[in-house]
Amino acid sequence: MSNTHIEATIAALRDILGDRLSTGSSILDQHSHDEAYTTPVLPDAVAFPETTEEVSLILKVCSQHGCPVVPYGVGSSLEGHIVPVQGGITVDTSRMNRVLQINESDLDAVVEPGVTRVQLNEELRATGLMFTVDPGADASLGGMAATRASGTNTVRYGTMADNVLALEVVLPDGQIIETGSRARKSSTGYDLTHLFVGSEGTLGIITKLTVKLRGQPEHVAAATCAFPDIASAVDTVILAIQMGLPMARIELLDEVQMKGMNIYNPDMGLPEVPHLFLEFHGSEAGVAEQVESFASLVEEHGGSDFKWATRTEDRNRLWQARHNAYYAGKALRPGCEGLVTDCCVPISALAGCIARTKEVIAQSGLIAPLVGHVGDGNFHLLILVDPENADEMERAKALANQVNMLALEFGGTVSGEHGVGLGKRKYLAEEHGAAYALMATLKKAIDPGNIMNPGKLVTLN
Amino acid sequence: MSNTHIEATIAALRDILGDRLSTGSSILDQHSHDEAYTTPVLPDAVAFPETTEEVSLILKVCSQHGCPVVPYGVGSSLEGHIVPVQGGITVDTSRMNRVLQINESDLDAVVEPGVTRVQLNEELRATGLMFTVDPGADASLGGMAATRASGTNTVRYGTMADNVLALEVVLPDGQIIETGSRARKSSTGYDLTHLFVGSEGTLGIITKLTVKLRGQPEHVAAATCAFPDIASAVDTVILAIQMGLPMARIELLDEVQMKGMNIYNPDMGLPEVPHLFLEFHGSEAGVAEQVESFASLVEEHGGSDFKWATRTEDRNRLWQARHNAYYAGKALRPGCEGLVTDCCVPISALAGCIARTKEVIAQSGLIAPLVGHVGDGNFHLLILVDPENADEMERAKALANQVNMLALEFGGTVSGEHGVGLGKRKYLAEEHGAAYALMATLKKAIDPGNIMNPGKLVTLN
Numbered sequence: 011m012s013n014t015h016i017e018a019t020i021a022a023l024r025d026i027l028g029d030r031l032s033t034g035s036s037i038l039d040q041h042s043h044d045e046a047y048t049t050p051v052l053p054d055a056v057a058f059p060e061t062t063e064e065v066s067l068i069l070k071v072c073s074q075h076g077c078p079v080v081p082y083g084v085g086s087s088l089e090g091h092i093v094p095v096q097g098g099i100t101v102d103t104s105r106m107n108r109v110l111q112i113n114e115s116d117l118d119a120v121v122e123p124g125v126t127r128v129q130l131n132e133e134l135r136a137t138g139l140m141f142t143v144d145p146g147a148d149a150s151l152g153g154m155a156a157t158r159a160s161g162t163n164t165v166r167y168g169t170m171a172d173n174v175l176a177l178e179v180v181l182p183d184g185q186i187i188e189t190g191s192r193a194r195k196s197s198t199g200y201d202l203t204h205l206f207v208g209s210e211g212t213l214g215i216i217t218k219l220t221v222k223l224r225g226q227p228e229h230v231a232a233a234t235c236a237f238p239d240i241a242s243a244v245d246t247v248i249l250a251i252q253m254g255l256p257m258a259r260i261e262l263l264d265e266v267q268m269k270g271m272n273i274y275n276p277d278m279g280l281p282e283v284p285h286l287f288l289e290f291h292g293s294e295a296g297v298a299e300q301v302e303s304f305a306s307l308v309e310e311h312g313g314s315d316f317k318w319a320t321r322t323e324d325r326n327r328l329w330q331a332r333h334n335a336y337y338a339g340k341a342l343r344p345g346c347e348g349l350v351t352d353c354c355v356p357i358s359a360l361a362g363c364i365a366r367t368k369e370v371i372a373q374s375g376l377i378a379p380l381v382g383h384v385g386d387g388n389f390h391l392l393i394l395v396d397p398e399n400a401d402e403m404e405r406a407k408a409l410a411n412q413v414n415m416l417a418l419e420f421g422g423t424v425s426g427e428h429g430v431g432l433g434k435r436k437y438l439a440e441e442h443g444a445a446y447a448l449m450a451t452l453k454k455a456i457d458p459g460n461i462m463n464p465g466k467l468v469t470l471n
Numbered sequence: 472m473s474n475t476h477i478e479a480t481i482a483a484l485r486d487i488l489g490d491r492l493s494t495g496s497s498i499l500d501q502h503s504h505d506e507a508y509t510t511p512v513l514p515d516a517v518a519f520p521e522t523t524e525e526v527s528l529i530l531k532v533c534s535q536h537g538c539p540v541v542p543y544g545v546g547s548s549l550e551g552h553i554v555p556v557q558g559g560i561t562v563d564t565s566r567m568n569r570v571l572q573i574n575e576s577d578l579d580a581v582v583e584p585g586v587t588r589v590q591l592n593e594e595l596r597a598t599g600l601m602f603t604v605d606p607g608a609d610a611s612l613g614g615m616a617a618t619r620a621s622g623t624n625t626v627r628y629g630t631m632a633d634n635v636l637a638l639e640v641v642l643p644d645g646q647i648i649e650t651g652s653r654a655r656k657s658s659t660g661y662d663l664t665h666l667f668v669g670s671e672g673t674l675g676i677i678t679k680l681t682v683k684l685r686g687q688p689e690h691v692a693a694a695t696c697a698f699p700d701i702a703s704a705v706d707t708v709i710l711a712i713q714m715g716l717p718m719a720r721i722e723l724l725d726e727v728q729m730k731g732m733n734i735y736n737p738d739m740g741l742p743e744v745p746h747l748f749l750e751f752h753g754s755e756a757g758v759a760e761q762v763e764s765f766a767s768l769v770e771e772h773g774g775s776d777f778k779w780a781t782r783t784e785d786r787n788r789l790w791q792a793r794h795n796a797y798y799a800g801k802a803l804r805p806g807c808e809g810l811v812t813d814c815c816v817p818i819s820a821l822a823g824c825i826a827r828t829k830e831v832i833a834q835s836g837l838i839a840p841l842v843g844h845v846g847d848g849n850f851h852l853l854i855l856v857d858p859e860n861a862d863e864m865e866r867a868k869a870l871a872n873q874v875n876m877l878a879l880e881f882g883g884t885v886s887g888e889h890g891v892g893l894g895k896r897k898y899l900a901e902e903h904g905a906a907y908a909l910m911a912t913l914k915k916a917i918d919p920g921n922i923m924n925p926g927k928l929v930t931l932n
Contacts, residue, residue: 115713115819158658169656171665172633187906192817194847195630196884197619197669198891199899199928200910204632204665208658225715252576254686296757356653358576386655423657430659441659445648448917449661455916456909467660 016054016097019077023057023099026067030058030105041082041092041100045147047347047397048090048432053080053100060105062178062186062217069215069461070184072099078464079182081211083153084126086145088350089431091157091210095465101215103152109133110218117223118175118192123152123216130221139223142167145427146333152216157429158208162332165251165385166258166291167224169427171207178218179206182457192220205452210429211463213456227258227291231301232325235308236315240264240284240368240380244361246311247286247384251357253307255300259289260385261332264368267339267379267392274338275331281315286384287332289325332381339379339392346394349406352434353417354388354426363420364389367413374409376402388426430467438467477515477558480538484518484560487528491519491566502543502553502561506608508808508858509551509893514541514561521566523639523647523678530676530922531645533560539925540643542672544614545587547606549811550892552618552671556926562676564613570594571679578684579636579653584613584677591682600684603628606888607794613677618890619669623793626712626846627719627752628685630888632668639679640667643918653681666913671890672924674917688719688752692762693786696769697776701725701745701829701841705822707772708747708845712818714768716761720750721846722793725829728800728840728853735799736792742776747845748793750786793842800840800853807855810867813895814878815849815887824881825850828874835870837863849887891928899928 023031032038033055042050059065072079078098085092094100107124114137121130128148130141143154144161153159155177160169167173176190179202189202206213237243240262247260263271268282290300305316319325331338340348355363364380371378371391382389391413395406414424414437424437439446450468453460460470484492493499494516503511520526533540539559546553555561568585575598582591589609591602604615605622614620616638621630628634637651640663650663667674698704701723708721724732729743747769751761766777780786792799801809816824825841832839832852843850852874856867875885875898885898900907911929914921921931 113817113819115709116817117713118817158656158662160656160658164656171656171662181909185905187909188904189906191882191884191902193815193849193883193887194818195619195621195625195632195815195849195887197621197813197886197888198884198895198902199669199907200674200913201619201632201662201665201669202906202909204662208660208662213661225713248576252578252686293760295760296754299754299756352658354654354656356574356577356579357655358574388654388656421652422654423652423659425658426654426656427658434659438660441652443649444646445650445663446660448642448648448663451916452661452913455912 015075016077019071019075019099020055022071023055023068026064027057027059032056032058041102044085044087044090044092046088046090046431046433047349048093051093051095051097053094054097056100056102058102058105062180065101065180065215065217066184066186068099068101069180069182072461073183073459076459077461079461080463081156081215083124083150084148086147086149087153087157087431088428089433091429091431091466093432103150106217112137113192114139116192118220119223120218120220121151122218123150125151127151127154134223138226140226141221141223143170143173146336151219151221155207155216155219156209156211160427162259162261162329162383164383165260166256171204173222174203174207174219175222176220177203177206177216179214179216181214182459182462210431210467212453212467213462229294229297230289230291230325231297232289232319232328234280234317234328235286235288235313236281237284237286237311237313240364241361242311242313243284243286244364244384246307246313248357248360249307250304251385253303255303257288257300257385258291259287261287262382262384262389263287263335264380266342266377267335267381270338270342270379271331273341274334278331287328335381336392340394342377342379343394347397349393349395349410350428351391351410351413352388352425352428353413353422354386355417355420355422357387359420359422360384360387363416366416367391370409370412374405376406376409378409386426387422432466435467476536477538480532480536480560481516483532484516484529487525488518488520493517493519502563505546505548505551505553507549507551507892507894508810509554512554512556512558514555515558517561517563519563519566523641526562526641526676526678527645527647529560529562530641530643533922534644534920537920538922540922541924542613542617542676544585544611545609547608547610548614548618548892549889550894552890552892552927554893564611567678573598574653575600577653579681580684581679581681582612583679584611586612588612588615595684599687601687602682602684604631604634607797612680612682616668616677616680617670617672621888623720623722623790623844625844626721627717632665634683635664635668635680636683637681638664638667638677640675640677642675643920643923671892671928673914673928674923690755690758691750691752691786692758693750693780693789695741695778695789696747696749696774697742698745698747698772698774701825702822703772703774704745704747705825705845707768707774709818709821710768711765712846714764716764718749718761718846719752720748722748723843723845723850724748724796725841727803727838728796728842731799731803731840732792734802735795739792748789796842797853801855803838803840804855808858810854810856810871811889812852812871812874813886813889814874814883815847816878816881816883818848820881820883821845821848824877827877828852831870831873835866837867837870839870847887848883893927896928
């Protein structure tokens with residue numbers, strides 16, 4: 011894009027937004043990167059719209075000028091999704107952060123895209139309802155929808171794809187559409203809601219979301235449980251899933267990760283062997299029944315050392331520690347950077363895939379703690395590297411690549427929940443085959459000028 | 472399409488399929504209509520492929536000749552979906568009816584599109600697993616995916632959108648793609664699986680489905696329960712949903728429908744007042760707990776006369792009677808035809824929408840029993856008409872139209888589960904607004920020759 015064009019775009023946007031269009035260097039810098047270890051790129055300007063109509067005006071201007079547009083939530087994505095690789099305008103939705111409706115009778119809420127998951131749950135507290143999808147970060151709901159995020163309790167309550175009922179979206183040409191309704195199901199026409207969930211800002215900007223809520227469970231029990239080896243822990247999970255045990259959370263942490271947990275959480279004091287972190291939701295009797303069934307599986311697989319967190323504050327501390335697993339992993343090697351993988355395979359392939367993964371980690375000579383939402387077949391490595399050491403960076407990237415190829419070999423996907431961004435683009439042709447070309451066809455049809463988050467997700471000729 | 476073109480198409484297809492391309496009049500007649508009360512239209516020929524590769528060859532030939540193609544399962548759709556309004560080739564998938572994989576460890580199965588829901592459950596019986604989506608008819612899974620079908624236990628286990636993990640699809644040009652994988656979740660790219668689920672054969676032909684399975688419940692309890700009026704029954708349902716009671720089925724039948732049930736099922740003998748038909752799944756203790764909670768709600772709302780079906784054969788008889796509600800409704804007026812509506816509204820709007828619906832039925836002077844999957848906010852009228860009576864037909868259509876407009880007024884959809892076909896097309900612009908144009912954009916991008924089920928779902932200029 012030429013300087014003249016970008017200047018004309020910025021001038022037009024300033025007429026609409028006034029001070030809420032920023033070209034200040036600290037603002038540009040903040041919007042040049044996310045949590046991924048990627049090269050930052052500055053946008054030309056950052057817009058802070060407050061309404062859908064403003065988003066629509068921004069996109070009208072940008073589409074007229076052919077100016078790239080990158081939607082931005084809180085910048086907690088993990089694959090460089092919001093890096094404006096072709097410059098242009100970043101649209102920061104943080105001022106669109108109102109909870110518009112809480113429909114207690116329908117178990118849904120209508121929110122603006124800048125509302126974060128913690129914010130929504132705080133607003134819900136008095137109602138006895140909760141929003142369930144919980145990635146590690148306090149992400150914005152718009153960003154979570156755009157990346158099809160999930161989290162620790164997806165095994166019970168689903169991903170963003172399962173929890174978004176309807177969207178309002180501004181298309182690249184500025185047109186405003188609504189997808190879906192607050193009815194729980196519909197068979198009228200193409201499922202546009204699911205098309206935009208996971209589209210990573212490449213098809214339009216989400217300006218409103220209707221999300222499902224659930225009743226807070228009557229009774230909750232959380233626990234940690236130790237295993238002699240990782241295979242026993244994984245086999246326990248596989249059997250629990252097959253038995254249909256409705257676990258609310260079932261997280262695997264390997265012996266390497268547990269070492270990091272003890273460093274980062276000095277009062278945790280758990281043995282440095284593979285662990286499952288668990289949570290059960292239900293009536294008091296229902297939870298007792300689940301716990302009993304699960305405990306007998308654990309015993310069969312040589313697990314032991316159940317530690318129950320019965321008080322709310324103990325449970326919160328447990329799950330906060332799990333959500334901070336990234337930082338705990340990094341504590342194993344102070345000053346390092348982390349490359350994160352996000353494989354997800356069919357549950358029957360999980361034990362085999364993890365065993366092969368551990369082999370390639372050992373061959374690499376690198377430290378790479380493993381944590382996983384194993385009830386979904388999803389697990390992460392945090393590959394620790396010294397970014398100044400070029401040889402080590404090469405080895406780390408090679409390891410990540412080997413692990414991603416293993417996920418595909420085992421019939422899975424290179425990303426269970428983080429998304430594609432910049433980091434996973436190179437795998438999409440391999441993962442999707444001929445279907446990847448269809449994705450490009452859809453992109454061209456909806457965004458013919460290729461202004462929405464260009465350079466991400468699909469390759470256009 | 473000119474006669475020369477269709478003859479050339481048929482000749483080319485006969486080279487591929489031999490006897491499995493039929494132009495016999497009884498075969499053409501069978502494929503000219505579904506269960507809807509619409510004007511039949513004959514296809515020019517019917518193809519019976521046995522493999523994905525044959526489907527691909529058929530679509531290559533048809534796209535070269537610009538010949539319309541209509542995918543066909545068992546013809547149990549309810550809105551004229553499979554009527555070949557522009558003639559051409561109907562692709563009947565009934566010979567693609569193999570269950571290819573049952574992955575017990577992963578709770579999924581891979582099937583060809585002609586497999587029916589009853590067939591799959593029979594093949595699953597020995598495994599202790601079940602496939603849950605249960606429309607009234609013994610529909611094909613390909614057809615159920617194409618119409619985004621659901622059924623009586625969707626309130627607990629979801630619609631086809633929730634139960635299809637992955638698809639193999641042949642695109643209009645004959646290209647074969649795979650959408651999704653057997654991994655339980657993925658964040659890599661546009662959600663093509665959900666795009667094809669509900670696309671009603673307008674974007675391609677589904678040639679393989681990976682569907683989710685569940686464990687058969689350890690314990691099941693089913694019951695019928697009578698209410699003094701429809702509002703009390705609906706309010707009971709709304710509260711049960713809000714409490715998060717995990718009912719497996721909760722069906723409303725109004726006093727008119729109950730009269731038909733007693734005629735059609737002479738040994739049923741239930742009072743002719745509004746009823747709920749219920750089912751609970753879980754452990755023995757879990758079911759007892761659900762039943763207790765539900766019974767106290769029923770008592771609060773003046774419900775009574777619980778009748779439990781504890782033996783498997785009694786439960787099967789109960790649900791078979793519910794699945795035959797269409798025929799029971801028609802028994803109220805022998806020789807009549809039925810126009811079926813399929814509204815779905817947010818649960819909080821259900822009581823209001825049904826009350827208004829009952830008013831417009833009364834004003835119409837017609838008989839229209841009401842049944843509903845009320846846990847989803849979805850209910851059907853069966854408007855009984857003498858098709859020879861033009862005035863009555865007009866009134867019936869006017870009533871259906873009023874009821875559909877009420878669904879939109881209450882924030883819902885004109886089809887919860889039957890789909891669009893021919894019957895609901897006229898509502899889509901109203902229901903989806905600007906999003907309807909985006910659906911046409913997608914159709915044009917994927918099927919630029921408009922050969923796939925033309926004249927359905929979207930309007931192309």
